[in-house]
Amino acid sequence: MDNRMDSPGITTLRKIKVAAGDLKIGMYVCELDRPWLDSPFLFQGFVLATQADIDAVRKVCKYVYIDAYRTQFPETTPRRRPIKSSRLSWTAAPPEKRVSVEREIDRAQNTHTQTSKLVKTFMDDIRFGRGVDIQLARDAVCECVDSVYRNPDAMLLLTQLKDRDEYTAQHSMNVCIFSIVLGRYLGMSIPELRNLGLSGLMHDMGKMRVPLEILNKPGRLTDEEMTVVKAHTVHGRDILMSTRGVYPGAIDVAYEHHENLDGTGYPNGLTDAQIMPYTRIVAVADTYDAVTSDRVYQSGRTHMDAIAILNNESGKRLDGNLVTKFVECLGTYPAGSLVEMSNGEVALVIEVNPRQKLRPKVIMLLDADKNPQPHRIVDLAKLDLDPCGQPYRIKAMLKNGSYNIDIKRYYEQGLIQRTVR
Structure with a gap:
């Protein structure tokens, strides 16, 4: 359900159905699955401020509706913290390759093919108003992580198999792979890589709510069309917030991957200390793949061109340490060059x-x-x-x-x- 009232002076409301088991601190409950008078709650609308609030709702409701515009999630929940307090280390030594690319190529090919098909299915499901099977996504990402951990070059080679007409689906797949490759190089654990890969895979799902005539327009977008495109971050957040069992960090990434360290990004103009680690990683991967891919309105640039662009944005839009690590892990001549x-x-x-x-x-x-x-x-x-x-x-x-x-x-x-x- 999606009710919007955008007239001046009237509160805007976007209702999202969320299972009781997926409620999180900071969400604003605006409607129950039963009349308010049949519930123990005094107020018709409230913020889930504590775990006790969540437990109280779960006792009487199977699902509720939250107001995405009044919720505190994901912008001001206790999870948000400065990057300096992250458990991730930018200096950990990357693991050695476990197998040669010759031994990994067949497994990587099968994983890449199956996951690519799955991404297209997810996008079709979203376009037609159906939900996303997050467990299938998790399973697919686990296979990607296992392949990259054994030898990242096989999957990196497959990122070069691009088709201009399937950019959006391929881009999601590639951002997933590049994010995992960078995370591996940073020394992240397998569970962290799985969460990171899922975040990369799902980061652009909100684009399925953008009209195709705008998304695939070959010419320059008007200001109004650009506003519609930018809304994909909000759509992505809403889609994932209503998806049962989704990793919460993936919601951050979907909502924030166009935020910039210098505060010039969207949708909220966040600055350096407010942007989460996985969002920073996905932003680097997202930029690199977008620059090197052919799209309806531009030809892809070379690896060296992309590196120059990343370095130019280092410390401005993108995390400088992560840009350095990304360039290091791909090397001068990455697989697929x-x-x-x-x-x-x-x-x-x-x-x-x-x-x-x-x-x-x-x-x-x-x-x-x-x-x-x-x-x-x-x-x-x-x-x-x-x-x-x-x-x-x-x-x-x-x-x-x-x-x-x-x-x-x-x-x-x-x-x-x-x-x-």
Whole structure:
């Protein structure tokens, strides 16, 4: 149910149905599942200020309606605290890779395929007014975390399989992966990575309440259209607040991922100390994937362009320490990068060497004349020699599509998988 009264001087009301078991401190109860006179409550509308208040509601109600505009959640609940008091450490050493990319690629492919389908299902469910099965989302994220923890490069490679027409769904999937990759690099625990990944996966679900003609408009948005788009953070909060069993931090992320450290973001103009750790991480991942993706109104930029943009926003919109860590964990040539070798051959990066980041493992695609050549894996850290007897080294990073190379097409044809295996 969604009732809005926006006339001057009239209180705006947005009612969201919430199961009694999902009530949280700070929510404003505006309607019960029974008449107020049949309840023990004296006032028709009240804030859940303590756990005792929640317990009292649970004794008599199976569900209630909360007023999202008058609730204190998630902006001023006791969970909110300055970043300095977070348990997360920005200096923890990342774990070693447990398996090679060759061993992980099949499992990563299956997880990526199934989770991508699930994201599309969630988005369709939201568009048609149905709820999200959060347990399915949790299970899928657990698989993503397990894959990234074993070897992040396999999943990072799959983030490059992009389709302009499916940007919103792919973006949610990619932000989930990039967030988990960064969290792993920060030394976060498996349970923390699962919560972080779920937050990344669900961060943009509110866009399903934005009309498609605005969301997919190829030209510049009007001020009115931009206002509609910005409302996706509120929609995302409302969707997740009414989802049974959702991780509360995911609500923070959905609502706040466009807040900036310098206070210039939306919807509330929060500043540095008010923005939660997971929101900061997802904001970095969100920015990177948005910049590097093709969309209806812009072409994606290269990894190096994206890094330059992240560095420019460091300390302004984005957490500077997290930007530094994100750049470190991806490296100069992250998995999925298209590169040109010093002898003119073209290759695809499939695995980063954490100790020699300028010498990744690659699949050779084109010869020096830019003609297709038999695919083979070359490990630059082993100083493999090119046809002229010189050690292979990378000369430049290329944009996907250079020399008519479509990484997604290569992948769909099974060429990458067969070579990696």
